[in-house]
Amino acid sequence: MVDNLIIFAAKYLIFVMVFILVGFWLLSNRKIRWQFAAVVILSGIIALSLSWLASKFYYHPRxxxxxxxxxxxxxxxxxxxPSNHMLLATTLALTIYFYNRRIGxxxxxxxxxxxxxxIGAHVHSPIDIIGSLILAAIGAWLGYWLARKLFPSSQQAAVDEKDN
Incomplete structure (x- = not known):
């Protein structure tokens, strides 16, 4: 039973998170919808780029x-x-957090x-997870900052949405 929960969390929970993200996007205020999409895309690109770079400088066996x-x-x-699963999960979580704290x-x-x-599935160690958290936070914040520069008219709508 515990192994099944670990497998679900390690392998499939990320799909639940993507479903929540898509639902949030579909139900979000139209004024922030495109800024939010830009944040998700830019944050993902930046976080994955940082992950790739980090993996070239630090090797850690599974x-x-x-x-x-x-x-x-x-x-x-x-x-x-770093753990790309954790990187993606954290990036998705933070991009939503910027717009809705409760769901975030x-x-x-x-x-x-x-x-x-x-970690429980024995495919990553805590350092992989912590590294992914840090890289995702940097990528998400930079993606959010850049998207707000590209879509300035959506800033007030994003602030209004955050309080929901």
Whole structure:
């Protein structure tokens, strides 16, 4: 039972998060919809670029390789730093948080569960998850900042939406 929960969190919970993000976008105020889409896209590109760069400078073996155990989810025995699942989950959570704190906090809890699932499945270590959190936060903040510069007319609508 516990293994099934770990597998769900490690492998499938991210799809629930994408579903929530799409629902948020569809139900959001039209005035912020395109700015929000830009934030998601820019944040994702920036965070993934930072992740790629970090992986070139720091190699960390996967826990199942070091500990010689079978992972709960299929995974190549490559560099585990940083966790792209955690990076994406945190980036999605933060992009929503910028617009709606309540839903954003729920998404951050889900992102944390993704990270814990990846650790529990023996495909990532805590350093991979922490590194992803940091890179996602930088990417999300830069994406939000850049999108607000590109779509300045949507700023007040975003502030109004944040209080919901």
């Amino acid at each position: 826990p199942f390789v070091v500990e010689n155990i079978k992972p709960l989810v299929a995974q190549e025995a490559d560099n585990s730093f 906090i729920v998404m951050l809890v889900l992102a944390l569960l993704v990270g814990l699932g990846r």
